[in-house]
């Protein structure tokens with residue numbers, strides 16, 4: 001082991017936005033510890049080593065207390081200060097109305113997106129308080145934090161939880177020099193919507209969505225700049241979050257519900273503001 005390089009950790013870093021966050025950090029000279037649910041986390045670590053840094057993969061289930069603890073131990077056992085922690089792992093459940101969605105899947109989602117977030121943040125914050133030097137935490141929320149999310153009605157609230165949580169601990173940690181930033185991606189090209197059971201909705205088509213590399217780059221740049229939050233995505237995505245501040249909750253619910261319902265026609269042509277950018 002040995003190295004002067006700073007250490008970063010990324011939960012859910014084996015694919016999607018999390019892998020791109022890890023790649024952004026590796027490209028800036030950070031060694032990276034990544035977790036994933038499947039064995040591909042090891043292949044992802046190999047790809048990160050191509051940046052000339054070390055990567056430390058662990059297959060661990062973020063839906064369980066033991067899984068969160070296992071990844072934390074994996075990082076802590078490296079015996080190095082944690083310069084950057086990206087609390088990224090998250091899942092969705094949608095593709096049906098609340099009356100029809102699976103309760104166990106929703107409780108598991110709350111476990112990953114809320115309980116698991118709090119669990120890992122507790123470990124990271126307490127460790128960082130004993131450290132000196134660079135200490136940054138990126139919480140991956142969503143533009144779904146800024147709107148009701150019919151047809152994935154529990155997902156949006158889990159992301160609102162993450163956003164509020166990030167802004168809250170940011171304030172607490174400000175005077176200690178620990179920076180906390182929330183990343184709110186709009187709809188982004190990854191496996192997320194397919195895994196969320198939303199393949200038959202307008203979110204099933206990845207072609208119109210934000211580029212995950214761009215989203216990750218914006219997240220890391222905001223984290224390094226010390227910003228409180230950043231909307232990840234193109235100008236239309238950012239505008240939609242601005243618009244959300246002025247719209248009523250019922251208006252936003254109607255708009256979002258029309259996009260996330262499973263019986264909608266596929267999107268054709270250019271996506272404009274008002275089309276499914278919010279996630």
Ligand SMILES: NC(=O)c1ccc[n+]([C@@H]2O[C@H](COP(=O)([O-])OP(=O)(O)OC[C@H]3O[C@@H](n4cnc5c(N)ncnc54)[C@H](OP(=O)(O)O)[C@@H]3O)[C@@H](O)[C@H]2O)c1
Pocket residue numbers: 011012013014015016017018019035036037038039040041060061062063088089090091092112140141142143144184185186187188189190191192193195279
């Ligand atoms: N994509 C979007 O449109 C979008 C928009 C806004 C916010 N977000 C947020 O961005 C974050 C990342 O989403 P994504 O789009 O990158 O999703 P993704 O493509 O589905 O990737 C999810 C990542 O998390 C890992 N993961 C999933 N369940 C896990 C579990 N139980 N234990 C451990 N690891 C697990 C996956 O590991 P495996 O490699 O083993 O599958 C993968 O590395 C989430 O918090 C999501 O809420 C996404």
